Amino acid sequence: MKYQQIDQYAAKISQEKRAAVYDGSKSGYDSRLKALFTQYQNPDDLRRLAGRIKQHTIENLDTYLPQVEARMQANGVKVHWATDGEAACREVLAIMQARQARKIVKAKTMVSEEIELTPFLEKNGMECLETDLGEFIVQIGHDHPSHIVKPIIHKNRREIATLFEKNGLGDYNDEPEVITRRARQYLRQKYLEADIGLTGANFVSAESGRIVLVTNEGNSRFCLAATKVHIALIGIEKILPRDRDLAVFLNLLARSGTGQQLTVYTEFIQGPRSAAQPDGPEEMHVIFVDNGRTDVLASDCREILRCIRCGACLNVCPVYRQASGHAYRSVYPGPVGAVLSPLLAGKKFPELADLPKASSLCGACNEVCPVNIPIPDLLLRLRDRGKQEGSEAAAAGMPPMGGYAILASQPAAWKTALALGGIANHVPTPLLPQAAKTWVETRGLPPWRGGKFRAWMKNHRKTS
Amino acid sequence: MSESREAIFSRIRGALQPLHDRAPYPEYPDNVATLAGAGAAADLWTAFKVRTQLVNGLAFDNVAALVDWLREKKHLRGYCDPALWAEIGGSFGDDFHVERVFDRSQIDTYQFGITHAAGALAETGSVILKDATTASRLAALAPWVHIAVLKREQIFPDVAAAVRSLGSDPNVIWCTGPSKTADVEGILIQGVHGPGVQITVLA
Numbered sequence: 318m319k320y321q322q323i324d325q326y327a328a329k330i331s332q333e334k335r336a337a338v339y340d341g342s343k344s345g346y347d348s349r350l351k352a353l354f355t356q357y358q359n360p361d362d363l364r365r366l367a368g369r370i371k372q373h374t375i376e377n378l379d380t381y382l383p384q385v386e387a388r389m390q391a392n393g394v395k396v397h398w399a400t401d402g403e404a405a406c407r408e409v410l411a412i413m414q415a416r417q418a419r420k421i422v423k424a425k426t427m428v429s430e431e432i433e434l435t436p437f438l439e440k441n442g443m444e445c446l447e448t449d450l451g452e453f454i455v456q457i458g459h460d461h462p463s464h465i466v467k468p469i470i471h472k473n474r475r476e477i478a479t480l481f482e483k484n485g486l487g488d489y490n491d492e493p494e495v496i497t498r499r500a501r502q503y504l505r506q507k508y509l510e511a512d513i514g515l516t517g518a519n520f521v522s523a524e525s526g527r528i529v530l531v532t533n534e535g536n537s538r539f540c541l542a543a544t545k546v547h548i549a550l551i552g553i554e555k556i557l558p559r560d561r562d563l564a565v566f567l568n569l570l571a572r573s574g575t576g577q578q579l580t581v582y583t584e585f586i587q588g589p590r591s592a593a594q595p596d597g598p599e600e601m602h603v604i605f606v607d608n609g610r611t612d613v614l615a616s617d618c619r620e621i622l623r624c625i626r627c628g629a630c631l632n633v634c635p636v637y638r639q640a641s642g643h644a645y646r647s648v649y650p651g652p653v654g655a656v657l658s659p660l661l662a663g664k665k666f667p668e669l670a671d672l673p674k675a676s677s678l679c680g681a682c683n684e685v686c687p688v689n690i691p692i693p694d695l696l697l698r699l700r701d702r703g704k705q706e707g708s709e710a711a712a713a714g715m716p717p718m719g720g721y722a723i724l725a726s727q728p729a730a731w732k733t734a735l736a737l738g739g740i741a742n743h744v745p746t747p748l749l750p751q752a753a754k755t756w757v758e759t760r761g762l763p764p765w766r767g768g769k770f771r772a773w774m775k776n777h778r779k780t781s
Numbered sequence: 782m783s784e785s786r787e788a789i790f791s792r793i794r795g796a797l798q799p800l801h802d803r804a805p806y807p808e809y810p811d812n813v814a815t816l817a818g819a820g821a822a823a824d825l826w827t828a829f830k831v832r833t834q835l836v837n838g839l840a841f842d843n844v845a846a847l848v849d850w851l852r853e854k855k856h857l858r859g860y861c862d863p864a865l866w867a868e869i870g871g872s873f874g875d876d877f878h879v880e881r882v883f884d885r886s887q888i889d890t891y892q893f894g895i896t897h898a899a900g901a902l903a904e905t906g907s908v909i910l911k912d913a914t915t916a917s918r919l920a921a922l923a924p925w926v927h928i929a930v931l932k933r934e935q936i937f938p939d940v941a942a943a944v945r946s947l948g949s950d951p952n953v954i955w956c957t958g959p960s961k962t963a964d965v966e967g968i969l970i971q972g973v974h975g976p977g978v979q980i981t982v983l984a
Contacts, residue, residue, distance in 0.1 A: 341967055356816055363814055369807040376803040379793050392951070398786040450973055451964035467964065474966055493965040497973055504974065505923065509885060527947070535922060535960040535975025541952075542918035543885075553789065561811060564941040568814035579905045579940070579957045581836075582975070588951040595883075596918035597952065607789045615796035 322671035322713055327640035334471040338463065338641035341470040345632035348576025349685065356572070367569055368689030371623035374523075374556050375614065381523040381556045382605070388526030389603055392588040397604045402432030405606045409434060409515070409548060410441055412602055416546055418443075418512030422504075424530070424537035425449040426517030427465060427626055428550045428606055430648045431661070434515075445515075446507055448536040450500050457484045463642025463650060466574050466628035471641055505539070514540030514598065518551045519625070520566055524559045527587045528603070531570065531580040538582050547586070547598035553605050554614075554622040566625065569687040574627035609661040618695045621656045623688040630682035630692060636675050645672060652682035656695045659703075670703035671710035720750070738767040815939045819904040825936040826983065832906030833981060836958030837971065841982040844872040847928065850980075851893065852876070856926055859893035862916035865930055869895075869984055883920040894920035894976075898929035899953070900946070901981060904939040907957040908981050911950040918952075927956070927976040930984045 327335065353360040374381060386396050399405035405428075413419070421438065423429065423445055435456070438445045447456040451468035455461065458480045462468030469477070478491035486499045508514075516537050518528040528549055530537045541547055557563060563585075571577040590597035613622055631637045631651030642650035647658035647669060655676060659669040673696040682692040703711025724730050741749070742765050746757055756762065797803070822828035830840040841847045851857070852874075861870070863881040873879060883894070896916055900909035908929040910921055921927050937943040947953055960975030971977050 337966075344967055357814075358817070366807060366809055366813065369804060373804040373806045376797065376800055379790070379797055382790070382793070398789050400785045400788050404785055448974065449964075450962050454964070467967075469964055477965060493968045494970050496965055497962060497970040501973060505888065508974075509888070525947070533960070534962050534973035536973070538918070538922055538954060539974045542922050553793075558806060560944055560947065561941070564811070564944045565809075565814045568940060575963075577957075578836075579907060579955065581957050581959070581961055583907070583955040583957070585947055585953040586951065587949070590918075591912040591951050594912045594915070594918065594952075596885075597912075605789070607792070611789060611792035611796055614793065619796075 321675055322710060323636065323640050323644050323675035326644040326646060330471075330641055330643055333473065335639070335641045337473055338471050339638045341467060342464070342632040342634075342638050345467070345575070345628065346685075349573055349629055349632065352572040352576040352578065356578070363565070363569060364687050364689045367565055367687055368623060370557065370562055370565070371625075371688045372620065374558055375554055375619060375622045378553065378556065378614070381558060382553060385521055385523040385526055385556055386605075388523070389588075392526050393601070394526065394588050395600070395602045397602060399604055399606045399608070402606075402608050403437075405432045405550060405604055405608065406434055406437040408604050409550075410438065410443070412546070412548060413438075413443060413513060416512060416600075418546065420507075420511040421445040421513045421515050422448050422508050422511040422540050422544065423515040424517070424532060424540050425452050425468070426515070426550055427648060428517055428552050428608075429515065430462065432550075432606065432608060434550070446504075446511070448504055448508070448540060449532070450497065450534060450536075453500060453504065454480060461643060462648075464628060464631055465626050465649065465651075465653075471643070504536075508539045508543035511540075511544050513546045513548060514544040515548045515550065516540060518549050518555050519570065520557050520563055521551060521555050522558075522560050522563060523556050525587065527560065527563075527585050529563060529567070530584045530586065531567070531582065533575070533577075533581045535582050538584060541584070541586070541598060542596045544597075545599050547589070547601045549586075549601070549603045551603060551605055553607055553610050570625055570627055573629040573685070573687040609663055612663065613657075613660045616660065617698050618656060618660055620690050621653065621660065621692075621695055623690050624653050624657065625688060626653075627687055629685040629687065633681045633685045635677065635679065635681070640675065645675075647672075652676065652692045652696075653690075656692060656699060659699060667703075667706065667708035667710060669710070670699075670706075670708035671713060673697075673699035673703065674711070714755070735767040735771070738765045741765050811941045811945075812939065815941055816904055819939045822903060822938070825903045825938060826933055828903040829901050829906060829936055829981070832903060833958065833979075834906070836906050837961075837979075838906055838958040839978065839980045841980065844869045844982060844984050847980065847982045848872050848874070851926075856892040858891060859895065859924060859926070860891045860917075860920045861895040862897060862920075864916070865895060865897060869930065883917040885919055888919065888923040891920070891924040893926035893928055894922075894924040895928040895930060896921045898931040898935065898981065899950075900935040900937055900943065901931050902937050902940065902943050902955065905955075905957055907955040908979070909937075909943065910954050910956065911948075912952040913950050922975050925972060925976060926978040926980060928980045928982060929956070931981050933983060
């Protein structure tokens with residue numbers, strides 16, 4: 318096999334799309350650097366602190382989840398629990414049916430992508446419309462998002478203009494401003510007609526039961542200003558212990574995600590609207606979703622549950638930039654996706670077991686991560702798991718390592734091999750052992766220099 | 782439903798049970814993520830103005846300056862919180878048509894919406910809206926221009942201080958400049974779903 322599996326998937330994506338992803342992710346990285354490093358003396362300390370707060374939280378979910386549930390109920394919120402995606406979809410449907418509702422307007426939520434809510438609701442005769450501009454374009458194009466923060470990073474204005482024309486949103490016009498105005502006009506009527514506003518949550522405070530939503534467009538605010546019922550779909554790992562932690566995380570999230578100090582709208586929701594307020598939900602539901610997260614918590618990769626979905630690791634990753642999001646074949650692409658997607662896949666783990674290999678382990682993702690997730694370590698653990706479970710995708714392109722294992726565990730054999738290894742310089746490729754042949758299929762073999770280090774070490778000891 | 786709850790909690794307990802030393806909650810000072818000097822400004826209104834202009838928000842020192850701007854832009858039709866109108870209505874001339882009831886079936890007829898700010902944030906240039914003091918969520922969102930009327934003593938120095946003062950209102954929102962997107966080719970466009978112009982005026 319010539320390349321990593323991800324390269325084969327990437328090869329099916331048009332060059333135009335991949336170029337758009339490359340440019341978009343690079344500019345995202347540049348603005349993040351500027352925001353963090355010109356404004357803080359030591360942003361790394363902040364990342365580490367945030368990482369410790371989140372690690373503490375996920376290791377104490379058994380305390381914080383009951384606490385947040387009690388707070389929410391005291392605030393007048395109805396709390397539901399869903400073990401998997403299907404259960405979460407059914408909870409949404411049940412709430413709709415109880416209210417005799419038919420139309421949902423939806424702000425961007427990754428969990429809803431994960432549980433495939435929209436197709437489920439449509440099958441059940443409901444309407445579910447995306448309101449984030451990027452997600453709306455994804456929806457009318459029957460496409461998938463390719464970035465956590467910038468869902469249409471892979472699309473250019475011409476494609477979007479064509480889509481709008483096809484969907485009756487005016488004549489062809491590819492000016493970004495015209496595209497945005499048309500979406501504004503179309504969607505504001507939809508908000509007003511909708512029965513339910515559905516959102517995710519960026520953070521949930523266990524102390525107050527507040528959920529925090531951040532957007533730039535104001536679409537989640539419109540969902541919560543125009544509709545009578547609010548449903549929030551929330552992964553069980555979204556908790557923060559105290560309100561004061563929100564200040565740390567809000568500062569980090571916007572800077573890491575988009576290079577902003579704060580996103581335009583930061584909304585703190587503690588329950589249904591207040592009595593004097595004419596607009597907004599009179600009923601609020603929170604659905605806490607597991608969908609594989611407790612398996613991740615039980616694994617040796619639980620650090621990935623710290624993730625706050627800022628997308629910084631996507632923007633910085635050389636593999637993501639080249640391969641683009643769709644090559645990851647899952648809701649979460651990039652380095653975080655290479656860890657999270659196979660873990661959340663449950664029984665389908667083997668199908669995505671190649672993703673942890675889609676990395677050069679350069680470590681850039683760890684360096685930019687606002688919660689300091691050691692992604693390269695987790696990738697290695699998952700590579701190991703893939704091999705242990707005998708997954709084909711994890712083993713693809715890997716030479717058999719049995720001979721190496723014998724050599725590496727017996728010093729005498731190792732020494733002999735080093736002495737004799739020089740022969741390899743003169744052996745033509747077809748005659749090499751299988752392990753070395755797999756290696757040279759895609760790269761050159763360096764000249765044999767075995768034993769040099771040992772000799773140096775020996776001399777070094779003598780002289781020092 | 783309670784079955785799902787039990788299933789999830791028992792899995793969590795199972796997952797955490799082998800952990801002997803759970804990570805402790807780290808101690809840290811409240812202002813750990815605050816910009817250097819953000820709280821030190823003697824005049825928070827001036828500090829706020831600088832910051833809000835950085836995110837393309839507008840700030841006026843008084844209602845007269847706001848009225849001049851609205852007139853210049855020909856924004857003469859809008860909505861105003863009735864309680865506020867009693868205070869500031871006198872500064873608007875007869876050329877303005879300002880309603881005190883927001884009709885959601887006519888949202889595109891309002892060029893501007895005027896509501897109370899519950900506070901502001903000097904560090905970020907954000908205005909704070911709370912359910913208790915916002916006459917209508919839609920009126921502060923749907924018109925092209927949103928005007929938040931602020932009192933000088935309501936300005937918080939930084940994010941940490943504003944978080945400490947969230948209080949018990951069921952809905953608090955910080956608006957940091959006009960609604961924006963960069964979804965199409967990374968090009969910044971203002972006024973996506975919410976206001977294309979975000980104004981704070983001192984009164």
